[in-house]
Amino acid sequence: KSLRQALLLAYDVESHIKLLMNGRGRRPVNMVPSSFEGYQEAGPSPYARFDLDAARAKLEDARRELQDAGVIGPGDPIPPLTLDTWSTDESTRRMAEFAREQFARLGVTLLVEMNDWPTLQNKVSRGQVQMYTMGWHADYPDPENFLQNYYGPNIAKGTNSTHYSNPAFDALYEKAAVMEPSDERTALYAEMLGILNEDCPVLWLSEPVSFVLINDWVRNYKPHPIGYGNLRYQRIDSEARRRAG
Numbered sequence: 001k002s003l004r005q006a007l008l009l010a011y012d013v014e015s016h017i018k019l020l021m022n023g024r025g026r027r028p029v030n031m032v033p034s035s036f037e038g039y040q041e042a043g044p045s046p047y048a049r050f051d052l053d054a055a056r057a058k059l060e061d062a063r064r065e066l067q068d069a070g071v072i073g074p075g076d077p078i079p080p081l082t083l084d085t086w087s088t089d090e091s092t093r094r095m096a097e098f099a100r101e102q103f104a105r106l107g108v109t110l111l112v113e114m115n116d117w118p119t120l121q122n123k124v125s126r127g128q129v130q131m132y133t134m135g136w137h138a139d140y141p142d143p144e145n146f147l148q149n150y151y152g153p154n155i156a157k158g159t160n161s162t163h164y165s166n167p168a169f170d171a172l173y174e175k176a177a178v179m180e181p182s183d184e185r186t187a188l189y190a191e192m193l194g195i196l197n198e199d200c201p202v203l204w205l206s207e208p209v210s211f212v213l214i215n216d217w218v219r220n221y222k223p224h225p226i227g228y229g230n231l232r233y234q235r236i237d238s239e240a241r242r243r244a245g
Contacts, residue, residue, distance in 0.1 A: 009055035025206030038189030045197035
């Protein structure tokens with residue numbers, strides 16, 4: 001766990017967003033989007049910040065943990081880590097190089113395996129990856145849609161691709177999953193987020209921001225981050241379009 005915490009602390013997410021995403025994103029500080037229930041109540045992860053000194057201290061904790069587990073011997077370096085990507089294009093290559101530089105400052109060697117999307121999906125489903133890049137898009141506006149990705153029994157279903165498993169988290173998830181919206185359910189969500197904030201199963205890279213430019217002769221276009229099936233309500237004002245040339 002200390003190694004995961006160290007990796008989060010060592011990654012300059014703000015620079016990632018600025019350099020690789022042209023600034024079109026916000027830094028996530030916990031597992032659900034900032035507009036979702038439970039986000040404010042849980043607060044930010046203590047590791048969702050760029051702090052190399054804290055990262056180096058955590059790395060020393062990780063060395064002791066790995067020695068106690070028999071993975072490395074006294075004085076041995078952290079073994080190289082392998083990152084599998086979801087694409088082989090130039091933007092993905094730049095992202096991988098950026099990640100390699102981030103962890104190199106910590107003294108951790110990052111190896112990169114470039115994959116196409118089907119290959120990565122196959123590797124992830126088989127549990128044949130150590131670290132990988134992937135995203136999640138909400139299907140409905142509830143934290144459960146994100147928290148399901150860390151529910152232990154969902155490993156077998158393929159939803160929990162991190163293979164994260166924590167009995168305490170699972171018990172809270174099962175309780176919250178059958179509750180109606182309430183302050184009590186929100187408190188459970190916040191508690192679950194707190195567990196994930198401490199265990200650090202993922203490094204959150206961005207909550208994307210989209211910019212949309214629409215001609216003024218297009219009617220009923222209302223951008224929404226989740227909503228689907230809205231095309232049927234859109235229409236074109238032909239006369240306004242003609243006047244606009």
